[in-house]
Amino acid sequence: MSNTTISASALAIGDELLSGKTRDRNIGHLAVTLTSIGVTLREVRIVQDDESAIVEALNDLRSKYDYVFTSGGIGPTHDDITADSISKAFDLPCIYEDKAMELLSAHYKQRGLEFTAARQRMARMPEGAVHIHNPVSVAPGFHIKNVYVMAGVPKVFEAMLSNVIPTLKTGTILLSDSIISFHGEGDIGTPLGDIQNDNPDISIGSYPKFAQDGGYSSEIVVRGLDNEKIAKAILEIKAMLNSLD
Template identity: 45%
Template structure:
């Protein structure tokens, strides 16, 4: 199964002022495509950090997805950092400019310098469609650069995924067990050992004053997953 990494870029995420929801959207979409989201890093709006993180992750995974930092303001530096990571130039590109111009009745007046920042695309990149606000993302090499706004991020993911080659889709199933993790630890370990192709996770929660556990199993092997789930349901 191909692997992917995600880089969530933004001081507002790390400060807690903004809650990220894009990781969940990407993880689910990639799983259905047969690409495993193997790693997520949340980093600040710092050029050296962005460049270093992009280069580290693009070398270790089939795909890297970024969210955030491609807007019109001074702290939107992701596009420049991607260009720096690949060692290529960056400038306003006419196809991206033409797309942005469709947002305005008088683009010569309204498409100002700040808005044109969203048309600055690294050399050699392919545009990612954005039917919501028109400002495109882009793909350079195996790095897919997307907006941080959740609605826009989601449609950009939909634009990119058809062009990616995945493996066997990841299947999942779960069971809720009205027992504590301490009671389940030993039998869970035994079941996990019997099914090496199945990933089994234990997620406790409190319900009406008592501990219960949601057991989630994931695998590319449908038969192994079904067999493991039969044993897990037997623990309830």
């Protein structure tokens, strides 16, 4: 494990996400998985099924972060344009990749289904891209430079990601501890900010919770790379809360 910070971003692609017809489940899974190996998810974007929007977002994200993970738009229909868009972003031809064609052809033959032109679209990817194995539905994702392109269906996305994780660089795993406060955020906001300023190597977040019976609390979470620094901040927060009782 390295002591450096490894950064990542996510690009979710699909009109259905922006319309609310489909609720994204992949970003949360990605965030938890990356955090567990010391990769920090820094930014998430959702874009429509529009080539120029995908290209613009991808080129910006891949220039800023160590990794970019995309989801959606690699299926067999006309609006699945992710492969074309990634190819354009890298200025590479989008090809029917030979190994992907063989995998899919054999898969549909085994199922007694015609390997139609629509199904063949799932073998398309930028020239030189490397497969991401798909144990669920065979059609591969692909990896090119620091970009990992995966399906939008959560079960398939998760399976693909599990195959990608062992290949990634890892950083120092983010640690955390928390304490529950029953004081209003308006009461703890200023002193909590003072504690944050005095402890620049950790981050402090406050997350309110409302119970069905009308009760209120907030979870104060302290995150960082050093357990001693986290413990110091927790003690200061406890002392601050006690002073408000």
